[in-house]
Amino acid sequence: DRFVLERAEKRVEAAIRDLTTGEMVRDKKNEISSFAASLILVIATKKPWVKKRYALAVAKTAYQHLISPETSKNKLLTIARDFDWDISDGKDAYKDYKLHFTHYLKNAAHMHKAEWKLVNQIIDKGYVFLNKDKVARLLQEEIRARIEKRLDIAELKNLPEDINLIANKLNMMAEEIIGQETEEMPKEVTQSAFPPCIVYLIQEASQAHHLSHIGRFTLTSFLLNIGMSAEAVNEFYRTFSDYNERLTR
Numbered sequence: 001d002r003f004v005l006e007r008a009e010k011r012v013e014a015a016i017r018d019l020t021t022g023e024m025v026r027d028k029k030n031e032i033s034s035f036a037a038s039l040i041l042v043i044a045t046k047k048p049w050v051k052k053r054y055a056l057a058v059a060k061t062a063y064q065h066l067i068s069p070e071t072s073k074n075k076l077l078t079i080a081r082d083f084d085w086d087i088s089d090g091k092d093a094y095k096d097y098k099l100h101f102t103h104y105l106k107n108a109a110h111m112h113k114a115e116w117k118l119v120n121q122i123i124d125k126g127y128v129f130l131n132k133d134k135v136a137r138l139l140q141e142e143i144r145a146r147i148e149k150r151l152d153i154a155e156l157k158n159l160p161e162d163i164n165l166i167a168n169k170l171n172m173m174a175e176e177i178i179g180q181e182t183e184e185m186p187k188e189v190t191q192s193a194f195p196p197c198i199v200y201l202i203q204e205a206s207q208a209h210h211l212s213h214i215g216r217f218t219l220t221s222f223l224l225n226i227g228m229s230a231e232a233v234n235e236f237y238r239t240f241s242d243y244n245e246r247l248t249r
Contacts, residue, residue, distance in 0.1 A: 008037035015057030
């Protein structure tokens with residue numbers, strides 16, 4: 001169906017460009033079919049960046065629907081249970097939901113803000129009490145991970161030429177976006193942005209002109225990985241009392 005393929009292409013284009021899958025069409029049957037077709041298109045690009053981008057776009061779009069006023073408490077419970085979550089009404093703790101801690105930890109693992117740490121949650125008998133926005137955000141992570149898993153295929157053989165042509169077009173669009181993101185990266189190293197451990201090592205080196213072997217290994221690895229040249233790193237160590245140019249290089 002040409003309409004389904006066009007909608008699938010628009011879904012992936014929107015994901016690459018804006019991290020969304022665009023407005024849903026009214027025909028639910030075609031919308032579901034276009035979702036399946038979009039997965040085929042994404043796999044056909046053979047680009048890990050496109051796969052991760054699309055999975056995140058699907059998850060973010062779902063999140064917007066989950067937090068909307070139209071999504072009732074019971075509807076969100078039904079969706080969460082479709083993912084085999086152990087979740088129920090959280091009225092006992094004046095929260096919208098209570099979710100078993102195993103499902104909480106699984107999906108909050110990549111969230112590093114203090115508000116997501118388990119010690120900062122209301123917990124009773126293994127259940128974490130949460131409001132709608134947090135449950136929706138955890139569902140976003142669940143959806144992203146599941147889509148990435150479905151896209152974890154190296155290639156699909158014997159695809160129609162139409163699919164390959166669209167995939168090539170999507171790859172060109174992806175290259176443009178990746179290029180724009182690269183151009184926006186900082187052109188200079190800002191030491192104030194270094195992690196505390198690296199700042200400490202630099203301070204120690206500056207004051208004592210000496211570092212332990214593991215300290216040198218850590219600092220050197222960091223400096224090289226942020227783009228500092230080997231020559232610049234070598235010059236940094238030249239002031240050390242036990243400097244040896246051959247070993248340093």
